Amino acid sequence: MEVEQISASPKYLKFGLDFRNLIWVGALIATTIGVILGGNDWALRFVHIMASALWTGIDLFIGFVIGPILRSLELPTRRAVMLKLTPKTIFIMPMLAIVSPMAGWFLAVQSGYLELDFPELWWLIAALCITTAMAIQGIFLILVANFRVFRELSKDQPDGDKVNRLTRRFFYNVAAQGVLQISIIVIMVRFSTGF
Template sequence: MTETVRGTVRGMGSRANPAFAAGAILLPVLALLLAATVGTREQHTYVHVMAGVLWTGIDLFMAMVLGPVLGGLAVDARSSVFERFTPKMTFLMPSLALVTIVGGITLALRVQVFPNAQPWLALFTAFTLLPALLSIGWQFDAFRDRRWLVAFGLSLLVSVAYLGTTLPAFEMTSHVIAVALAIVTVLSVLGFGVLLPGEVKMYREMTSDDPDTEVISRIGMRNAKLAGVQGVFQLAVVASMVSLRYGGF
């Protein structure tokens, strides 16, 4: 983990196209900020749902269409596709995931369907941040890296403080919300703790002195398969939201 984070982000942004990278992050985030602060409930719902549709649709497309197509190509051809495809996905998918998740939580609070929220959000924060960071540290052999230690230490401190101040008031929330939070926790750890680091590892391999197309291809195909796993979980979240809205499924 010797490369700088800033250098990696800048390099991936350059490969993705700087305008695309900036737009993929700024547009969804700004849309959510506006919808959640000055927009109507309907606009808030629209941003949350559209981000979720794109996130889920792209994941399912990768697993059901792109993955099988690439699986039939030679390793070098497959690697070449991932070299062009991965930098864009690195900016687009985390942005869509973040807006979907944060948009859903803030919307649930706004329409008052998330009772006793704070202890549950404290649990969600701890069970998302800490496993994701542990996964990142393991994948990059970074457990002794000062940057990882600082990030993990701060996350642990925040999680413990949040849990300590909210758990004494813990009560059961809506069963549907609890199930949705559990699924979103898995999605968050998988996305930010496995898929995103995999994309960074592919980029580093692409830009190494002697790129190994087998490594790039292997990680890319793994991510395509995991995208399908995410897609299934996302469909389960959709089912839970339908149940919440209509009182059943």
């Protein structure tokens, strides 16, 4: 009996990334849209809190735990870790950066926070500004830097200096996002405890 040869590069695998992950990303975004349209307060709060907790936890863990550890490793070890870590985070982080603020906006509308008067409305404006900054930073800076590091490390002979520069920029952005995450937690606690 002959063993079937497995293709080294299946159609769904591009740039070393498994694009079948877009199926569950799309399913989660579709579920979030369904929850929003369904008007179920509990489900909307659950989606917002879970996406936000995951986004915050992963950001803080990568920025303040994984980042400093990886920076201290030699390139071959860092390469091995990043080649395993990046294909996971490159799909989950942008999805969380979309779902969390989307659910949060509709939760704010549903909860009547847009009807607040000043000075309480400043809390909502601050939340919107910080969340928008985090989403833009996450999708247009961190995701791009993450992908560039991954592409460089995927080469047979990665440029160590380039990897160091890109990795440093990536982890500084993730750490900055962690600080913004803590700021948004302070604001959310303010919302949950009343004004």
